[in-house]
Amino acid sequence: MTAPKRAPGGFPVVGIIGGGQLARMCQPAAENLSITLSVLAESPDAAAALVIPSAPVGSHLDVDEVLAFARDCDVVTFDHEHVPAPVLHALVEAGVPVHPKPEALVYAQDKLAMRERLTELGIPCPAWAQVHDTVELAAFGDLHGWPVVLKTPRGGYDGKGVRVVDSATEAQDWFDRGEPLLAEAKVPFTRELAVLAARSPSGQAAVWPVVQTVQTDGICTEVLAPAPGLDPDLQAQIAQAALRLAGELDITGVFAVEVFEVPGVAGGPPSYVVNELAMRPHNSGHWTMDGSVTSQFEQHLRAVLDLPLGEVAPRAPWTVMGNVLGGADEELYSTYRHLLARDPGLKVHLYGKAVRPGRKIGHVNVYGDDLDQLRARAQHAADYLEGTVRQ
Structure with missing residues (x-):
């Protein structure tokens, strides 16, 4: 692998394993901080590889490829x-600073480990149990009520690896895999809420305002920052829980805590x-790219390098983020030009x-003083890019 070209002045190189959109969105922040990025990309046309010059192709599953990448x-x-x-422990044994640390990352990789640790800490969680078969699932459902939310402990995201079942027999195919659920x-x-926070190896921490996330078919389609009408005491409780988790789990970097608000x-x-x-930087924090003094991507780079963290104050009373989903039209440039002309903000x-x-x-992203207007603008833009509206 070719070593990344370092910036003059002794500025560091941050390696990112994975060449997806989160790595891609770190590039502008890296330029502002005079930091060089290098990504271990899944393919030459991975999202981050298109904008980051140092993007060797390799697999995050291959210890040798990861170690060769991390060498520089x-x-x-x-x-x-x-x-x-x-792979994570091989990096640590090789003396490579890894953030977040493997001991913390496991609580995002393994939902059972996460539930057990949060329960030990007294952080509010839904009633839960590890179940090995339909008998144990039936006992859980009879105790806590049906339907039951069933999750694969590892590998799920964006609604994948999650299903709602009305009876134990509906989950037989998952139990046939031979792993606990x-x-x-x-x-x-x-409603669903999320809070984004950051912590550096030296223990400095910062937390953005709690936001509301809107889900459609298991995918986040809209984020409202801050969460409208949120009880101030509840805002403080959620923010304090995030900061406590950062310290107790020794999290380094940016992380997100997704929560349910309950009556x-x-x-x-x-x-x-x-x-x-x-x-990691998270979809619920994409609003910070334009709506916060410091974006989650800049903050993540600051945190993993143990630089002083940036200010997280909002730039306006409201910011709305709308996710853009692909439609039937593969050509987006003319659509993009139209939206920039229609809505310069x-x-x-x-x-x-x-x-x-x-x-x-x-x-x-749009930000300003009128939440309803901002939501309408963001929704129109997302729909127009998807092709569900044409004007």
């Missing part, structure tokens, strides 16, 4: 959480339960991915 990096981080534990009580939540008991104040953890971020119906190919 000052620190290594990740575009996704699917790097196997043996995570069963969770279905939470009667009022209060007997008319009391609302509360929350944690749904998922993600230890719109910020369009496309990921350089081939367009396929339903595939997440980018997002749009």
